[in-house]
Amino acid sequence: xxxxxxxxxxxxxxxxxxxxxxxxxxxxxxxxxxxxxxxxxxxxxxxxxxxxxxxxxxxxxxxxxxxxxxxxxxxxxxxxxxxxxxxxxxxxxxxxxxxxxxxxxxxxxxxxxxxxxxxxxxxxxxxxxxxxxxxxxxxxxxxxxxxxxxxxxxxxxxxxxxxxxxxxxxxxxxxxxxxxxxxxxxxxxxxxxxxxxxxxxxxxxxxxxxxxxxxxxxxxxxxxxxxxxxxxxxxxxxxxxxxxxxxxxxxxxxxxxxxxxxxxxxxxxxxxxxxxxxxxxxxxxxx
DNA sequence: ACCCAGGGTCGTC
DNA sequence: GACGACCCTGGG
Numbered sequence: 001x002x003x004x005x006x007x008x009x010x011x012x013x014x015x016x017x018x019x020x021x022x023x024x025x026x027x028x029x030x031x032x033x034x035x036x037x038x039x040x041x042x043x044x045x046x047x048x049x050x051x052x053x054x055x056x057x058x059x060x061x062x063x064x065x066x067x068x069x070x071x072x073x074x075x076x077x078x079x080x081x082x083x084x085x086x087x088x089x090x091x092x093x094x095x096x097x098x099x100x101x102x103x104x105x106x107x108x109x110x111x112x113x114x115x116x117x118x119x120x121x122x123x124x125x126x127x128x129x130x131x132x133x134x135x136x137x138x139x140x141x142x143x144x145x146x147x148x149x150x151x152x153x154x155x156x157x158x159x160x161x162x163x164x165x166x167x168x169x170x171x172x173x174x175x176x177x178x179x180x181x182x183x184x185x186x187x188x189x190x191x192x193x194x195x196x197x198x199x200x201x202x203x204x205x206x207x208x209x210x211x212x213x214x215x216x217x218x219x220x221x222x223x224x225x226x227x228x229x230x231x232x233x234x235x236x237x238x239x240x241x242x243x244x245x246x247x248x249x250x251x252x253x254x255x256x257x258x259x260x261x262x263x264x265x266x267x268x269x270x271x272x273x274x275x276x277x278x279x280x281x282x283x284x285x286x287x
Numbered sequence: 288a289c290c291c292a293g294g295g296t297c298g299t300c
Numbered sequence: 301g302a303c304g305a306c307c308c309t310g311g312g
Contacts, residue, residue, distance in 0.1 A: 023294060116294080123293040126309055172307025177296080215296045236294040281294075 001043070001142070004064035008054040013078035015101020016047060022102050022282040024225045026115055026128045027135075027152070037144075039135070040071060041108055042151055044144040059144050073103050073228070085276055088268055091246045095279040098287065102278060105225060109192050110185075111152040112226035117177050117213035119221070126170070133169045134158070155185045177213025184211060201229055216258070224274045233265040233273040242284035 008014075020028040020036050028038035035048030043060035045067075056068050069075065082100065086093040114134075119127050131152070138153035138161060159182050166175035184190055190207065198204040201223065208219040220234035233239075235258045243261050244253040269276040 117296095119293095120295040121293065121306075122295085122308085123310075126293080129309090167307085170308070173296090173305090174307080213296065217295060221294070234294070237292085238294070285294085 001059050001061055003059050004057070006056040006064045006068055008056070008068070008074070010052060011054055011074070013082065013101060014049075014054055014072070014103060016049060018099050018101035018282070019072075019103050019105070021286075022099060022278060023124065023285065024105055024278065025107060026124070026131050037149075039142070039149050039151055040067070042140070042142075043067070044142050044149045046144075059142060070106055073106055076103075078103060081272060081275055085269070085272060085279065088276075092269075092276060092279065095276075095283040098283040099279045102282065104228070104230070104275065104278065106228055107226045108152070109195060109222070109226045110155060112222050113181065113208075113211065113214070114152075114158070114178055116218045116221045116225075117181060117211075118171060118174050120174060120177075120213065120215075120218065122172075122174075130170050134161075134166075137161075137165075137169065155182055158182050159186050174213060180212040181214070196227070201231060204229070205232075220274075224278075230274040231271045233262050233269070233277050235261050236281070238281050238285050239277055242280045245284075 016034070016036050020030075020038070025038070027040075028036045030036055031046070033048065035046055037044065037046045041060075041062075043058055043062075045056060045058035045060065045064075048055050056064055058064065060067055082096045086096050115127070115131055118130050132150075135150035135152050138157045139150040142149045142151065158178075161179070163175050163179045166178055171178060185192070190210065195204065195207060198207060204223060204227070205216075205219050208214050208222055209216070214222070217234050217236055220232040223229035223232045224234060240253055240256060240258075240261060243264065244250055244256050247264060248256055250256050265273045265276065
């Protein structure tokens with residue numbers, strides 16, 4: 001664990017607030033100086049902007065430049081993506097403008113699976129609290145600038161938690177789902193590697209949905225936020241709301257089926273549906 | 288005080 | 301394929 005620094009210049013489409021506050025991640029918090037600090041993998045990272053420079057600092061067990069390039073999806077040209085999406089229609093153009101600094105993070109697969117199982121019928125402040133308590137109890141402590149941080153526990157560490165332990169941390173009815181999913185990985189009924197390597201989105205989705213607590217929506221979020229599958233279109237209450245308001249105008253939005261929304265998204269947004277979803281979600285939820 | 292909704296999933300009919 | 305139950309908490 002060494003303290004490292006990496007400075008990125010001339011990076012377009014990179015706004016801290018947009019990236020960390022658009023609902024894709026749960027472990028980043030804003031500091032008083034407007035920078036953000038988060039725990040990723042086995043380290044702590046702080047990110048700040050100084051004019052056009054983006055400054056990454058932290059303690060990591062791997063090279064900070066490599067970590068950032070992967071985690072912040074720096075190889076992807078978001079200017080191109082935003083251009084394409086903006087040309088689809090005026091609504092999306094506005095959403096893209098609102099969330100112009102968004103990047104889809106490539107987050108740790110294990111942590112993303114558990115985090116989104118916890119997200120089911122839950123709200124973001126509570127989700128963050130639960131993940132924080134899980135990390136504090138079962139993760140490893142890291143000190144960075146005199147503050148304590150806790151890594152998200154790997155499956156072996158989390159496997160030490162009983163259903164009751166999880167209930168005590170406030171997971172509610174999601175306790176058994178997290179417990180059973182962890183058990184499936186520990187017993188090698190499914191492996192992270194086979195999920196990472198599965199190229200076929202449909203098959204990947206099926207494999208993810210074999211996990212307790214992973215339905216369609218959670219599977220899509222995992223694929224989008226950990227496996228860079230930009231074509232999937234997670235349908236939650238917010239996306240259903242905004243899609244209905246923009247294109248369908250049904251009186252009762254809950255009557256609009258998920259299949260219909262996904263078909264519509266596929267027609268309109270094609271292989272960039274996941275990104276479109278994120279811009280729409282972010283604007284509708286915040287504005 | 289009371290009610291409602293929240294990045295849904297699951298079991299049952 | 302539709303429908304209700306489900307832990308818990310912040311905000312109206």
